[in-house]
Amino acid sequence: MxxxxxxxxxxxxxxxxxxxxxxxxxxxxxxxxxxxxxxxxxxxxxxxxxxxxxxxxxxxxxxxxxxxxxxxxxxxxxxxxxxxxxxxxxxxxxxxxxxxxxxxxxxxxxxxxLSDESNLRMIFRICKAAFGKRDLKYPPSPNFYYWKDHKHNKNHDLYKHGKGLRLSPRVPRFFRWLDKAAIVKAEEEMSPETQEKNGKLCTVKEVREVKSLVPMIYLGFTFSAYGLLVATGNVFFLTQASGSMESNITTNGNDIGILFLIKEGVKLISPFIFFIISFPFRCFLRNFKANDGRKPKGNAATIVRIGFGMVCAVICSLVAWHMEVPGKNTTVALIPQFSLLGMTEGLVEGGLASLFHGQVANSMWSFEDSFTELVIGCGKLLIIPFLFSSWFNETDGRLGSYYLMLGILNGVFLLAFAYYSIRYTYKEECPEDEKISEEQPLENVHPSDSHDSRAEDINEALSVEEEDPLDTIMIEERIEENEENV
Structure with a gap:
């Protein structure tokens, strides 16, 4: 109005x-x-x-x-x-x-x-608890972790790294210390429940849910060039269409509107186009099995979809660079780059949402909208220095150089996306803690319990230097023997 x-x-x-x-x-x-x-x-x-x-x-x-x-x-x-x-x-x-x-x-x-506790509050609580126990060593046994009322599966919930056990999923080195928020300190006089109430201890389920968000943070940086391309399409592509080019798509002078409609139309049908193009690849994944007999995770198709969209981003930038060549002076010549831009947006944004749901725990799905807007919005803001600079006002041909630089930048970030996605999202999906394994439930470690001799073994294990692997094996055997006696 x-x-x-x-x-x-x-x-x-x-x-x-x-x-x-x-x-x-x-x-x-x-x-x-x-x-x-x-x-x-x-x-x-x-x-x-x-x-x-x-x-x-x-x-x-x-x-x-x-x-x-x-x-x-x-x-x-x-x-x-x-x-x-x-x-x-x-x-x-x-x-x-x-x-x-x-x-x-x-x-x-x-x-x-709605849940009683917000996700931001839970993230802050886990980071605070992990930072307070940053000097602890990673435990050699699952009994050192606070499982609370949940059962554990050694093959699904834990993985061995070095001489200690860590919580899955695997995350980059900078965020591995989050596991320590779920480690029970045996020398504490308070029970694990009291430590949890005081904010000094978190459950394994909560830590794994927060850790599932970490790989998406790294992947978010790889969409910076894509966000810059989207902002470029709304600014410099419009400058191309409204500049010295001759309008020959419509007779009423609405060529810019038609170009954006073409972009939105391709964006809507891009998932269907990718479905047809990727049909041979999906057939290959359906019949392919790894060396251990397991089929690849469902994230593979989503990663390929995003990767194909980022390839379209590179091609779109190069096509826009080619359109700056003298002689391309009609708006019809801009249809390919607007179509590729729509294809890129449809594949990347839709694939990003699917990857988020496949990688991140269900309890963290409320972050999906904010995460998508944040990573793409930060890329869009990168266009601000170009808008206020005099780079495009000095000589002719600077816009073509900008498009070439944008294509190279999207290619570099495509390689970064391929590295992080294959390393941290292709092999593992979100932790399904709600699946109950058939193993026996763990008892909470309480060092002050005089009827449970595990506390002494835990204290001894924490004091052992991680130099000889045989020491760790002997400690685990002693803990199991004491559990059977109890």
């Missing part, structure tokens, strides 16, 4: 206010999608339909409004010769009508239950 009234306004402040509200509303688009997805899933659960069928129906219902909005926008851009006044008025009426429908359905909406 502000953009509608700005046509007759004598100041540009109304336009800036309208643009700000548009940006603010677009930031809530993902929240709205998640809200509708939750409502649809709750309705499907009532009918007791299969999870696979429910997922398909949910995706169809979320995809239909996007197609409808795209058709309406394309029709008003190509066929209807309206002024900005009429276009903004139509948009205000349409948005107001859909908002009234949203309010009309409030009485049938389902409220989602």
């Amino acid at each position: 502000l953009l509608w009234t700005s046509i007759s306004a004598s100041t540009d402040i109304v336009v800036y206010a309208g643009i700000f509200l548009l940006a603010l509303g677009k930031s809530g688009q993902k929240l709205s999608e998640n809200f509708y997805k939750y409502q649809l899933q709750e309705k499907i659960k009532e009918k007791k339909e299969h999870d696979h069928e429910g997922t398909v129906l949910t995706n169809i219902w979320l995809f239909a409004p996007s197609i409808l909005g795209y058709i309406i926008t394309a029709y008003t851009t190509i066929e209807v010769h309206e002024s900005y006044d009429q276009s903004f008025r139509f948009g205000a009426i349409l948005m107001g009508g859909t908002y009234m429908f949203f309010l009309f359905g409030c009485k049938w909406y389902r409220l989602e239950k």
Whole structure:
């Protein structure tokens, strides 16, 4: 409505206010999608339909409004010769009508239950507990960790690194110390439950859930060049189309709108295009088995999808660089780079969400929207120095050099993404702590218990220097013998 009234306004402040509200509303688009997805899933659960069928129906219902909005926008851009006044008025009426429908359905909406503790609070608590025990050595036995009421699986929950056992999943060296938040200090006079209540001890389940978020932090840095490309498409691609190029797509001068519609259309159908292209690869993964007989993890297809999108980003930058060659003076020549930009956005952003859900524990899924916006938004902010610099105003051809630099930068970050994804996300998925193993449950270590001689063995184990592996084996055997005696 502000953009509608700005046509007759004598100041540009109304336009800036309208643009700000548009940006603010677009930031809530993902929240709205998640809200509708939750409502649809709750309705499907009532009918007791299969999870696979429910997922398909949910995706169809979320995809239909996007197609409808795209058709309406394309029709008003190509066929209807309206002024900005009429276009903004139509948009205000349409948005107001859909908002009234949203309010009309409030009485049938389902409220989602929230956890008692926020994820940020849990992350802070684990980091604080781990930092307070940063000098502890990694234990040689699972009994040193605080499992609480959960059972453990040595092959799934733990892995051996050096002379100690560490909690899965594997993370880069800088964050491995988080495991120490779940180590029970045997010399403490307080029980493990009291240590947990005082914030000095965290459960293995909580630590593993937070650790599952760590690889995504490293992967987030590899999307910086992609975010810069998206910002470039909204700024410098527009400069190309509105510059000295001849408009020959439409007769009403809406070539820029058509180019962006092409980009959004390709973005919508990019998952289907990738599905067709990757069909041979998926057939290979379905029949491929590793040396130990296990099939590769489900993250492989998502990693390939993101990698293919980043390859499209490199090609898009190089095509834009080629379009800066003299003689390419029509807007039709810009269709390939806008199409590649749409393909990149559809594959990378959708793949990033899938990778987040496949890698991060279920309890941390609320971070998915914030994480995606953060990593892509930081990349978009990198364009600010170029906007305020005089690099593009000095000589001709600087925009082409910028596109070439952007292509090289996307290629470098593509290699970084391949390294971190294969090392930390391809081999391991999110920890499924809710799966109960068939092993016997662990008893909480309580050094002050006079009827349990494990405390003495734990104190002795912590005091042993990690020099001889035989010492560690003997300690574990002694602990097992004492447990049997108890």
